[in-house]
Every structure is written in structure tokens, then in C-alpha cells.
Amino acid sequence: MREKTLSLFMMDRDEQQWIGGCLTSFKDMVDEMIEVGTGSTDQTSENARSLGAGVYCSPSSGSFMETSPYYEKQELSKDAKEERDAKDSPRATNINSQDSLGAIEAYSEQDLMVRDEEHPTHITISLCMIVRQEEGTLAGLLQSVKDIVDEINIVDTGSTDRTKEIAYQFTNRVFDFQWIDDFAAARNFSFSKATKQYILWLDADDILKDQDRERFTVLRQMIRPSIDRITMPYNLSFDGEGNVNTSLRRNRLVRRDCNFQWIGAVHEYLAAYGTFLDSDVCITHHKQKSYTDRNLQIYRKRQQAGETFSTRDLYYFANELRDHTLYEEAARYYDLMLTTEEGWIEDNIQACLKLSECYTHMGNQTKRFESLTRALRYEIPRPEVSCALGEYFFGEKKYETAVFWYRLATEIPPPETMGMSNRNASTWYPHLQLCLCYDRIGDFRKAFEHNEYALQKNPTHPSLLYNRNYFRDTHHLIP
Incomplete structure (x- = not known):
């Protein structure tokens, strides 16, 4: 039978x-x-x-x-990979177990047995970095990671200060790379020097805080070699209390034998895919050097050479133009990027918000509003979009409508995403704005309540403290 x-x-x-x-x-x-x-x-x-x-x-x-x-x-072409993997977008199987050894054990034993039997459970790690003129920050970063990696590879792209001297204090694996206006080329060269199972990449103005060093040590013991990539939050800005304001998630630790490549001459990204783990180990970024027009000039050279920009390049070129107050030109490139309808959803939403900012600077309120509503094509309103719409209607003195959008920002949870996230937009900030709206309407009790709620989230913000005194002295409302 x-x-x-x-x-x-x-x-x-x-x-x-x-x-x-x-x-x-x-x-x-x-x-x-x-x-x-x-x-x-x-x-x-x-x-x-x-x-x-x-x-x-x-x-x-x-x-x-x-x-x-x-x-x-x-095989995917370079352009297709750029769009497919834009900004380290996650794909394939997500184990998704922060600090959950049991979940990883269960998944690995059931689904990844063959690959795990071929390797020990304790992974080895190569740190790979590209640096230039980093004498002020490099020692602090290397001091924070030297005990949690097995190998340190430093690729210098043309330093004339003490950067290389400092690097040699931590490793003898220091290499030179002739700068060719291509960040991806430099990072791929640094990856080529790795000899361990996994590659960790960092920048010189990053650091691992003590709690994240401890988390990293635990994470390292949890990782099975069947995991292709591990993502980590990248904390970019902070409030006066040290709380994270903005962050995003990046592919940060990857299997060397997967041969993942960096793509993009500027604002490069690691085209990593496969089985992944979302870790809660945070990388903290503290930029100390002043911003320059280096990235803008790289894009200008490519533009003058007649190069066709990918959708992702259009977005980042527009960002550089906006950062240098070239708002009219930036608006054209944001619009061109969105018109392709091929962008990553996170970039699309951010492009709409930034396009709106450009039109605000240009004094075009109609286009400002249209740009914000354009973001609603991609997803339910994010807190950032809701707050931006609230700001528009507040400026138009349509306070009831502004209340609707600010209240929505407090009710919709921020999405779990690899893209940029502004935590203020869903915590204290919309409540501060609701306070202002209700004050304009004349409902001082509600205005006071929202200010007090915002203070719970941000207890030292000067505007919120000023408002508390105002409500006490003018309306006799006391916490």
C-alpha cells in the first residue's frame, strides 16, 4: 500500500x-x-x-x-536589493525574544537543529569599524567593548590626528583604506578583515553603556550560530533626564559566512536577511563632531556625473538638501522619491513629514497640509503624523480639530519598526499641546490635567513647570 x-x-x-x-x-x-x-x-x-x-x-x-x-x-540586481533591503528592513524568520533564553532554545531545537549541531553554542565576534579623525571618541568606544569581542579590526580612511595611535593601544589589527567617497566600500573592506564567526559593527562616536554591556554578555551566551543577524536599538537623542527621545533598530551583529554586503556610497545600509533575533542591547550614539556638507557633496558629484539615483538615494539626497536649508530643491526630491512608489514605508512616511517641514519654511501652508495627508496613504496615522497635523490646525486656530489629532497621538501605540521613532510624539508632547488647545478654548481644567499628565512623563521640562505655576496663580488649580 x-x-x-x-x-x-x-x-x-x-x-x-x-x-x-x-x-x-x-x-x-x-x-x-x-x-x-x-x-x-x-x-x-x-x-x-x-x-x-x-x-x-x-x-x-x-x-x-x-x-x-x-x-x-x-539573483537580485543591486537596485532591487537596495529597495528590498532598504534601511535594514527585517525579513525571513524573526525569533523575536528579547531576554528570552527559553524561546530561543525552543526554536533552535525544533527548527535549526542541523545548523546548530555543526557549531559550538558560544559564538566568537569580530568588531569591525571605519574611522577618520576620531581621537576624541575612539578610546571611549573601544574601552566599552574590548572585553565583549574576540577581535578588533580598525580601518582608517585618512586620519591625520592620533586616531591610529589610539587604535593600536587596543589592537594590532589596524588597516588603511584610501578614501574614495564611498562608505559602503570602506565598510565592506572592514568586514573582509574579520576572522571570527560573527561581525559587530560600530562607529567611533557610539558607545555601550554598562547595562548594555551586561545585556550583550547575556545575549552572546544565548545566540545559536543558526541565527544570521541580530538587531539592536540605536539610541540617537535624549532628553534632559537622559531618557531616549529618538531611536531606530539596525542589523548590528551578523554571521560572517553569510557575506552580507554594505550598499550605498553615502547613508549606506547593510543588506542583511535571514533568521534574525531582535535584541534589547542598545547602542548609544553621541555625535561630537560638527556636521559638514561632506555627504551633500558626495551626492552632488554623483548628480553631476549623471548617475541615476535609486529611490533610497532620492530620499537621502533630499534629507541632505533639507539639512542645508535648500528647502525648494529638497521638496522636489522628496516628491520625486514618493512618486516612484517604490520606497520603504518608513522612508515614505518620514519623507511626507519632512516635505511638510520644507513647505512650512517656504510659507506654503496648502502644500504643508497636503504633504501630511499624503502620509495617511501608507498606514494608520503614526503619533508623529498626528502631532504634525495637530500643529497645522493649531496654527490655523482650529483648536477643536487640533485636539482630535493630538488626542489620537496619545491613543495609537507607536509601531514596532526598524525605522526612526520619536517617543516624545506619543508621550508628553501631545499632552502639552492638548494643554495649549484647551487653554485657548477656555477649558482650563482639562488644560491643567493634560499639563500634569505631561509632567508625569517629563517632570523637568521648563514649559510644563511654567504652565503649572500659571494654572496655580491664574486659575487656582493645584496638583
Whole structure:
């Protein structure tokens, strides 16, 4: 008698968050898994493939490879990879267990057994860095990581200060790289010098705080070599109390034998994919050097050479133009980037917000508002978008409408994303603005309550403390 087999069929569209868990739960119970895509524009089908599912397109939607802008039948071209992996976007299987050794153990034993049996559980790590004129910060960074990595590789791109001298105090693996206006080339060269299982990359003005060094030590013991990449929060700005204001998540620790490459001459990103772990080890950024027009000039040279910019380059070129107050030109490039309809959703939303800022500086309130509403095409309103709309209506003295948008910012939780996140927009700031709105309306009790709520989140902010005194002295409202 022929042995019976069991096949699992699924039909889906844009289900990247759920398909991994579904297929993982069934994969040991069936002999074949088949996913029928009906036009996904996210990583649904790639996630299915990573777990061994056969992927087919629905006849009604045409060929998946022909209709999706993110995939090709053969090896992805450089441009396709740039759009697919924009800003280290996560894909494939996410173990997603911060500080959860049990979850990693369970997943590895069930699904990653073959690869793990070939390697020891204690991984080795190479630190790879590119530096130039970093004598003021390099020692502090290396001091914070020297005991948690097995190898330090420093690639100098043309320092004339004590940078290399300081580097040699921590490692003899110091290399020179002739600067060619290409950050990705320099970072790829630094990765080529690594000899350990995993590569950690950092910049000289980064640092690991004591609590994150401890977390890193625990993380290192948890990682199985079957994990291709580990993401870490990158904390970029802080309030007066040291609390994080803005952060994003980056692919920070990757398997060397995956041969992941950096892409982009400026504002480069690591095109990493595969099985990943979201870690809570934070990298803290403290930029000390003044900003220059270096990045803008690199883009100008490429522009003058007639180079065709990718969608991602259009976005970052616009950012450089905006940062240098070239608002009209920046607006053109943000619009061009958005018109391609090929950008990463995080970049699209940020482009709408920054385009709105440009029009604010240009005094065009109509275009400012249109740019903000353009962000609503991509997702439900983020707190940052809601606050920006609240600011627009507050400026128009439409306080009731402003209240709607500021209140929405307090109610919608910030998304878990690899993109930039401004925590103020969902914590104290919208409450401060609600205070101002209700004060204008004449509802001083509500204004007072929102100011007090904001103070719970930001107890030393001078505007909030001033408001408390105002409500006490003028309206006799006491906490």
C-alpha cells in the first residue's frame, strides 16, 4: 500500500507578520507546504519560502515574479536589493525574544537543529569599524567593548590626528583604506578583515553603556550560530533626564559566512536577511563632531556625473538638501522619491513629514497640509503624523480639530519598526499641546490635567513647570 502523505495549502496576501508562526506550527505535521500568493507586496512569500514552503501565484493575479517589484526570478540586481533591503528592513524568520533564553532554545531545537549541531553554542565576534579623525571618541568606544569581542579590526580612511595611535593601544589589527567617497566600500573592506564567526559593527562616536554591556554578555551566551543577524536599538537623542527621545533598530551583529554586503556610497545600509533575533542591547550614539556638507557633496558629484539615483538615494539626497536649508530643491526630491512608489514605508512616511517641514519654511501652508495627508496613504496615522497635523490646525486656530489629532497621538501605540521613532510624539508632547488647545478654548481644567499628565512623563521640562505655576496663580488649580 502506498504511504499516505499530507499537504498543507494556504492562500494569503500581505501576511508577513503571521505566516512564519503558522507554518512553523504545522511544518512537522505535514509532508508538503504550499502557499498560494494573491499579490502580496510585503515579505509574505519570502517568509514562506524560508520555512520550506512551495510558493505559487494565484492565476487571477498573474505571475508573482512579474507583479511584485521586490523580487526577481534570478539573483537580485543591486537596485532591487537596495529597495528590498532598504534601511535594514527585517525579513525571513524573526525569533523575536528579547531576554528570552527559553524561546530561543525552543526554536533552535525544533527548527535549526542541523545548523546548530555543526557549531559550538558560544559564538566568537569580530568588531569591525571605519574611522577618520576620531581621537576624541575612539578610546571611549573601544574601552566599552574590548572585553565583549574576540577581535578588533580598525580601518582608517585618512586620519591625520592620533586616531591610529589610539587604535593600536587596543589592537594590532589596524588597516588603511584610501578614501574614495564611498562608505559602503570602506565598510565592506572592514568586514573582509574579520576572522571570527560573527561581525559587530560600530562607529567611533557610539558607545555601550554598562547595562548594555551586561545585556550583550547575556545575549552572546544565548545566540545559536543558526541565527544570521541580530538587531539592536540605536539610541540617537535624549532628553534632559537622559531618557531616549529618538531611536531606530539596525542589523548590528551578523554571521560572517553569510557575506552580507554594505550598499550605498553615502547613508549606506547593510543588506542583511535571514533568521534574525531582535535584541534589547542598545547602542548609544553621541555625535561630537560638527556636521559638514561632506555627504551633500558626495551626492552632488554623483548628480553631476549623471548617475541615476535609486529611490533610497532620492530620499537621502533630499534629507541632505533639507539639512542645508535648500528647502525648494529638497521638496522636489522628496516628491520625486514618493512618486516612484517604490520606497520603504518608513522612508515614505518620514519623507511626507519632512516635505511638510520644507513647505512650512517656504510659507506654503496648502502644500504643508497636503504633504501630511499624503502620509495617511501608507498606514494608520503614526503619533508623529498626528502631532504634525495637530500643529497645522493649531496654527490655523482650529483648536477643536487640533485636539482630535493630538488626542489620537496619545491613543495609537507607536509601531514596532526598524525605522526612526520619536517617543516624545506619543508621550508628553501631545499632552502639552492638548494643554495649549484647551487653554485657548477656555477649558482650563482639562488644560491643567493634560499639563500634569505631561509632567508625569517629563517632570523637568521648563514649559510644563511654567504652565503649572500659571494654572496655580491664574486659575487656582493645584496638583
